Amino acid sequence: MGLLEGKVAIVTGAGRGIGRGEALELARQGAKVVVNDVGASVTGEDATGEGEDTKIADVVVEVIQERGGEAVANYDNVATWSGAANAVAQAVDAFGHLDVVVNNAGILRDAVIVNMTEEQFDSVVAVHLKGTMGMTHHAANHWRERSKAGEDVKAAIVNTVSSAGLQGNVGQANYGAAKAGIAALTVISSLELGRYGARANAIAPGGMTRMVGVAVAKDIEIKEADEYPEDGPFERLNPGNSAPMVAWLASDASAPVTGQVFRAVGNTLAHYRGWSLGEMIETPKEPRRWNPEELTDVVFGRIFGAKATGLQMGG
Numbered sequence: 001m002g003l004l005e006g007k008v009a010i011v012t013g014a015g016r017g018i019g020r021g022e023a024l025e026l027a028r029q030g031a032k033v034v035v036n037d038v039g040a041s042v043t044g045e046d047a048t049g050e051g052e053d054t055k056i057a058d059v060v061v062e063v064i065q066e067r068g069g070e071a072v073a074n075y076d077n078v079a080t081w082s083g084a085a086n087a088v089a090q091a092v093d094a095f096g097h098l099d100v101v102v103n104n105a106g107i108l109r110d111a112v113i114v115n116m117t118e119e120q121f122d123s124v125v126a127v128h129l130k131g132t133m134g135m136t137h138h139a140a141n142h143w144r145e146r147s148k149a150g151e152d153v154k155a156a157i158v159n160t161v162s163s164a165g166l167q168g169n170v171g172q173a174n175y176g177a178a179k180a181g182i183a184a185l186t187v188i189s190s191l192e193l194g195r196y197g198a199r200a201n202a203i204a205p206g207g208m209t210r211m212v213g214v215a216v217a218k219d220i221e222i223k224e225a226d227e228y229p230e231d232g233p234f235e236r237l238n239p240g241n242s243a244p245m246v247a248w249l250a251s252d253a254s255a256p257v258t259g260q261v262f263r264a265v266g267n268t269l270a271h272y273r274g275w276s277l278g279e280m281i282e283t284p285k286e287p288r289r290w291n292p293e294e295l296t297d298v299v300f301g302r303i304f305g306a307k308a309t310g311l312q313m314g315g
Helices: 017-028 055-066 081-095 118-148 173-196 210-216 239-250 292-304
Strands: 008-011 032-036 071-074 100-103 155-160 198-205 261-265 268-272
Touching: 008 017, 008 081, 017 032, 017 055, 017 100, 017 239, 032 055, 032 081, 055 071, 071 081, 081 118, 100 118, 100 239, 118 155, 118 173, 118 198, 155 173, 155 239, 173 198, 198 239, 239 261
Parallel strands: 008 032, 008 100, 032 071, 100 155, 155 198, 198 261
Antiparallel strands: 261 268
């Protein structure tokens, strides 16, 4: 019996890379899986001239079925409210209910801020942040209805974030802002959805995927999560390596973990602590408004501990 026996899960962007590895692992752990993927290029556009390739979702479904699991393909664009609604509805229609949502779908349209277009910004935020919100919204309504009907709901959301959003990366203002937004959405979802029996967590995964190839702008060997990592020699950059943490967070074994963000890359796990307040400094002698001229010594001396130039986040 796997950790997810009897669970029904949706994995968005599950045709390739990280999402494919997650879908395979969730199925291996006993979940019935809705494999969502529109089949687009890394940029969300038709880069090959052949149009959207829905076959990649079908291939993952076939692999799961060949291994004795249950899965169906879904081709909806979860960046749209209606697409997210359709994905949730298909899970319920196909398997009777929904327990797990893994929000993984994403695209890249990198550019430095001075060159970034409105369309580049909006399209990336739409897929990553709005797509995560749409899936969360429609799944949450499903869980609320079940909870109100008296069912003991045990549901989970696992979102996908990135160091580009949590630590920053040049050329990825759109992607990083979306990922930072997803981290915040994860925390808020955990606060709001607990009453309906749902938890929300996030991971920052890793692996040599198509998106990594575009981001680093060099020829790399793209790895596909075709097999479970333990079936052969360990490969640190196999996208499937992040999947066990996703499966655990999706399972009841991880209760009551919620509102947390983790990094899962290769054979390593780490817990992001997020924004935290440092020393609280008050005006000297009595409560009053700060004078701007006081703040140079206070900020550099008390907060940073030195008067240094070029201080950046984390510096």
